[in-house]
Amino acid sequence: MSDRPERRTRRRRVLQVLAALVVAWLVVDKAASVAAPEPKVGHWLSREGFESYRAAYDDVMAALPVPTRTHDVATGYGAVRVYEWAAPGDGAEGGLPVVLLPGTRSGAPMWGENLTHWIGRRTVYAMDAVGDAGMSTQSVPFSSFDEQAAWVEQTLAGLGLERAHVVGHSFGGAIAATHALAHPGRVASLTLLEPVMVLHGLPASTYLWSVLLFLPGPQSWKDRALAGIGGVSVEEVRERTPMSVMIDEGSRHYSAVSLTPRTLTDGEWRSLSVPVRVDLAADKSLAGGREAADRARALGLEPVTVWPDTTHSLPMQAAERLGTELEGHWAAHDR
Template sequence: MSQPHPPTPRRPRRRLRLGVILLSLLLVLLLVDKGRVLFFPPPQVGHWSSPEAQQDYESSYRELLAGLPEAESRLVDTDFGAVHVLVWESENPAPPLLLLPGHSSGAPMWAENLPDFIGQRSIIAPDPLGDAGFSSQKLPLNSPADQGIWISQVLQAMTVEEVHVLGHSFGGANAAHFALQHPEQIASLTLLEPVMIIERLPVSAFFWATLTQLPVPQSWRDRALAEIGGTTVEEVQKRTPMSEMIDAAASGYRTALPTPGRLSDEQWRSIQVPLRVDIAGTSSLAGGQEGLERLEALLPEGEFGYWPEATHSLPMDERAALSPVLLEFWERHD
């Protein structure tokens, strides 16, 4: 007589069921998004969905800058639109620092780091075209290479010959494409958790990013922002000016941006400017330790940092330890 089969453990079944639900929901969201694009083509340039969302964003934007030394505000014309740039001048004649922020933020994303940089050298901090901020896009950005074009044109219009480039997340991807096209304008290139260009994003990141674009309850959006930022829901719910600004941008600004792709080995090797890349060890969206090892093998002359306790919000997580390292790196390559 055969023995009865042991009962199937419940915990794995619940996990499997949850995984199927999440995957199904993701597929539904993607299909809905594809259908929306098919029947209601997106605008060719970024725009705010409502005046209220824009006002909420601008209020937080200004609040974040209020605690910093006053910057000069400039509007610089490019082929793709007018770029709003914040400038902190310094008496240091060394090449300025160009700051390229992550998605759905704008120049104030650097508010926590700027006190360490202001006064050390001149700083140029644009609101990227096609994303939230005070810039005004007029023509489509059809490829990641177009990002490098408007960045180059901003520097040319400002008569800045050479800069140290610091990019985080999506801004890191833009910085890399700028370096591929215009190395003559770059004194050094520093990438903090650059998305998509080292390794592709995990599927979960697309799920959470999609959730921020949908009319869902605030608690869902808080969870999505926490997952993307590698922090806790409690931190997001503190409603700091930074979290308020990013939430208003993620939910209220309709971007029309090209998606960066994974750079080939040949593209990475072609970057000849001094390079530094820093990667988080927790909730990394840049490929984690595996991604860092790929670059170390491709670019043995580069400088790399691995931060085991940091999340994708690496510039803020490791500010105290990271800032002196970066300042020394830029000074060494002036």
């Protein structure tokens, strides 16, 4: 019997825990900006740490479909690692390509459950973010979160993509929205899966739980805080899987410097000239849940879906249905 359902469950649990790290990063970012206001670049703390992370990263990538090509695209902020899964005939008849922007600490490997639904239908690109753990490198600091749009734009240009459907999860959703606002001509459609901050601030409860992450105390307190933020049990927080090992290695050995996303104004949302789809979690949403959905609908964004029985790990939890729905959404905007 296949162990695929068990592997999916493990991956979903790990990404629920990853939701807690989103909050932790935001809190750390605010504290760091006060203590050290000079912009810095993300970097590995040691060569040994990077090698340890890379071994874990390679373990997770080994479970994904083998990419057709691997690119390291030079940008003004560093080199961006991009994996390409080319459609038959390089997608000449399959519609515009799809670009995937990941959440924090998860990189391209986070899309493992989703890729199988899209590979072979159209060309898909997944990348590691600049300034975060992964195979991308940062050489120039960001002075504001909005500058994240520049490396995305330069990467798409470097890949020769005149237009693409852009999909972002969590921090990747915030980056994708910021990029579409600055460079709408490159974006055929924008899909935001649990995008943090850009529609609605984080729930107050997540900040309360995050206090335990930074107070002196036993690891059991921190595990309980991560469980509370991520909507999982303490046992799930402590579970070890290839993905959780990769995330842990990245958190331990990479010093990430990324500014907090800002909430876009009504005017900015209304000025977007590209089709925008928003998908939000009903439970433990870090994007604002139903309140964010109400705002998105009032702004005229469409479609806006709140998925029942899902958390911030929405892309993995709803992978099968999203696979079909997003393919239809892209096909409707292949122009």
